[in-house]
Amino acid sequence: MNDAAESLDPLRLPLTGERLIEASAGTGKTFTIAALYLRLLLGLGGSAAFPRPLTVEELLVVTFTEAATEELRGRIRSNIHELRIACLRETTDNPLYARLLDEIADKKQAAQWLLLAERQMDEAAVFTIHGFCQRMLSLNAFESGMLFEQQLIEDESLLRYQACADFWRRHCYPLPRDIAQVVFETWKGPQALLRDIDRYLQGEAPVIKAPPSDNETLASRHEHILARINQIKQQWRDSVDELDGLLEAPGSIGVNLIALTRVSGSKRSAHGRRKKPKAISCLMRWRNSPSAF
Structure with a gap:
């Protein structure tokens, strides 16, 4: 087994089996994914190609952020359109499209497939990881036991503040004046309290030197x-x-x-x-x- 890292050529990467690709910021991940998408639509890549051309509804692209999703969707749509025009003209100045054109035997047929893909792009499955999971749960609501309509919360900071403010209202407002004064000397309000305990709400376990008894107030x-x-x-x-x-x-x-x-x-x-x-x-x-x- 060869463990040495190899430079990635998106037009020669085998599209069967499992592949691990390591890439840092600014190394062309969006470019590579968009190029692989074109290959899958047209069945290109020679011996490294997928066994048959795929349709837009058969392809799933998953990324991390909403911004990356929109960028990727736009790049794929643009690539499909530009390669279709190149197929009709049978020439292009784009090096990527030029290499793909050399592999396409029937350019008119390829242009038809790309036109169909371009029309289906509004339905393309390009999601964030959490967006795809939510979609699957919604489509299989009975099997998963999930609600039909639910909102995915990406930022829990507002919920944590609301919980802290609710705790402050329930437990601090009714305190006797002398105890409230002690609390106020440490935390001026729920926001100050949240700053001190936020890391514990996100998973870090607090160290309590003198934990209260079950009935202690x-x-x-x-x-x-x-x-x-x-x-x-x-x-x-x-x-x-x-x-x-x-x-x-x-x-x-x-x-x-x-x-x-x-x-x-x-x-x-x-x-x-x-x-x-x-x-x-x-x-x-x-x-x-x-x-x-």
Whole structure:
């Protein structure tokens, strides 16, 4: 078996069996498919030809995008018309058509076949992959169990936003003010929420560090967290002298912060003692405030 890649000649490619063609952008895929279409219509290619000429209704061309589909349909239609004119004139300046003309024994018969194909091009099966699948499901609705009329959605972004907005309306609007404030600090609205979770809606699995229990609600988790915070505050208040001493002990975070404020030029108090750094002051206010969390 020869695994070496070969350059593709669209007029000599065997049209029976299976063929794998590798092509990047701008390498002539549309040109090649349109040329193969002409060969199949006229049964050209010598020993590499299809056993018999095919009609438009027997040919299926499938591509990826709607834009590529329209381009391909237009190119095939144009090629059929131009080759038909070349057959009638028995001459052409186009190198592709010239090579095809050399293989056509009865050019008048070929012109008739091409005229018939040109008239059938409005019914040509040139589809996107998803468009062809939808067509097959519609034509075989009973066998496939599909609806007769259904719309194929190519862009799900609007549906994802609608689902996110519906979730926001159902679950965030009724929240108590304190919980809503916590949510609002993270996400200003459904659009912001969607930006953070969109990758999960498209298949990526999230890593949940503390998954909720079956009966847990957002309100119950919020209350549980507040209870934990208040418990920590109470433990601090119960041991306030000991903890304050630890903050002011040599090598502690409190002393290190005070040292940093000296470097940055913090002000002295009226009694000549340096004020506590802002971080420690905020921490102590948080400890003494029943509402701050």
